[in-house]
Amino acid sequence: MSKARQLLHLVIGGELKELDRPEFEDLSAVHFVGAYPNYRAAYDAWKAAAQRTVDNARTRYFIIHAHRLLDPGEDPENEM
Numbered sequence: 001m002s003k004a005r006q007l008l009h010l011v012i013g014g015e016l017k018e019l020d021r022p023e024f025e026d027l028s029a030v031h032f033v034g035a036y037p038n039y040r041a042a043y044d045a046w047k048a049a050a051q052r053t054v055d056n057a058r059t060r061y062f063i064i065h066a067h068r069l070l071d072p073g074e075d076p077e078n079e080m
Helices: 039-052 066-070
Strands: 009-015 031-036 059-064
Touching (some): 009 066, 039 059
Antiparallel strands (some): 009 031, 009 059
């Protein structure tokens, strides 16, 4: 059985200064949701966090493709 390659993704969020750009109001208050081994797991965590904060229009969550920052020359997500 072949094991899937780990592709590190981070999920963070918080209140934005303005809705038109991803700049947080207070970096010390940014919520680190977690680190995930693939996009699917990160997406599920992102969706859950976003749904919990749906009443605050200025709160946004993001998925960071950290594996692209660690090894920018190789992106297995583009090979699919």
